[in-house]
Amino acid sequence: MMISAEQIQEGNKRLVDHHKEEYKLISDLLTHKGINPDRTIEHLSDFQIAIPSWALGSGGTRFGRFSIGGEPRNLQEKIEDVGLLHALNRSSGAISLHIPWDIPKDPEAIKQKAESLDIRFDAVNSNTFQDQKIQKHSYKNGSLSHTHSDVRKQAVEHNIEVIKYGEMLGSKALTIWLADGSNFPGQQNFRKAFRRTLDSMKKIYDELPSDWKMLIEYKPFEPNFYSTVIPDWGTSHLLASKLGDRAKSLVDLGHHLPNTNIEQIVATLIMENKLGGFHFNDSKYADDDLTTGAIKPYQLFLIFCELVEDLVSDDPDHTFSNIDWMIDASHNVKDPLEDLLQSVEAIKTAFAKSLLVDREKLEQAREDNDVVLAQEILQDAYQTDVRPLLRESRIQNGAAADPIGLYRKLNIRKSLIAERGVDTIATGL
């Protein structure tokens, strides 16, 4: 199923007049502050956030899974779902595939389908955290860090195979997230596990096409509860530094212990030119995979303040455009498409607010150790209602003024259920 340009226009009609009034207010406010509204809209329009192929169905926990109905049955349908999101917000123009859940059996047809919906292929993800039926060795005790060389070899070969699939579709990055680690003290030799992981990663890095990046994700716990081989940004950064320029760290918001200062991590990685990928979600406790911005929107804003620092300074070598942005969430009770629309909106809201920070004044306040003023400057941007800016960017790009409103008005989920059935289950976590 597809949403036509006419349906979008029709849906926007009744909202446009009121929007114009609201947009005028904010564009006057920005101009008054010396910020160019058109440039801000341009930044917003350029910013695309990839949708992970595994977030299009209802996720589950180890206690249960409640299907939403009409879940995509194959890769074609997953791409169609991303096409629906992109038609509604024009900000979801990329999909990130997970192998072997999404092996493209007919890569040409898959590519064409994506092209027809204006969707490109973001980073490809390998999976050495689950055993597949046809696989020889088990990953129960690890993959790239395993004590046995034949298991490591299998995991390395899998990653190289993932690169090959990515190449067929035009991806430019491989994301590695390892479940490797240990559940009990004494179980694993930390140093040996690190060295084995590095050695395996070197073998994968050697096979990385010259215009590709290797993104190394870190996570402090789960599924292992005592230690993980790549627990934090420092370890990810260490591996990336030892591997080479094209290896970078990937920050997943859910992969930090509560209250970690993620914005500071972001600042350091950008400073070292080692931030390559970003996974958005939100959490109260750990890797909760909740809708981005649902719990800690101010933290998200502060993170964006760091992310955009070199973008707003018009530094031609800025990191921002070279980062792979992706939502990494799971939807246990919401319609996944509605949840993804909410996440994109929250991400762009934080992004837009971060663009409103008066950087010059902030820097001066910092130099003067004027703590109160520095906080006021951040709050001034954070408290601004940027929704009309986001709406204007969508309208200019032919998207829906109110994506969730239109999704509901068009009864998309009902149509998907009619087309695909109630009992469909999408591959993924």
Ligand code: PSV
């Ligand atoms: C597991 O925590 C995880 O959410 C990682 O963040 C990966 O990016 C994702 O699963 C898919 O492998």
Ligand code: MN
């Ligand atoms: Mn992730």
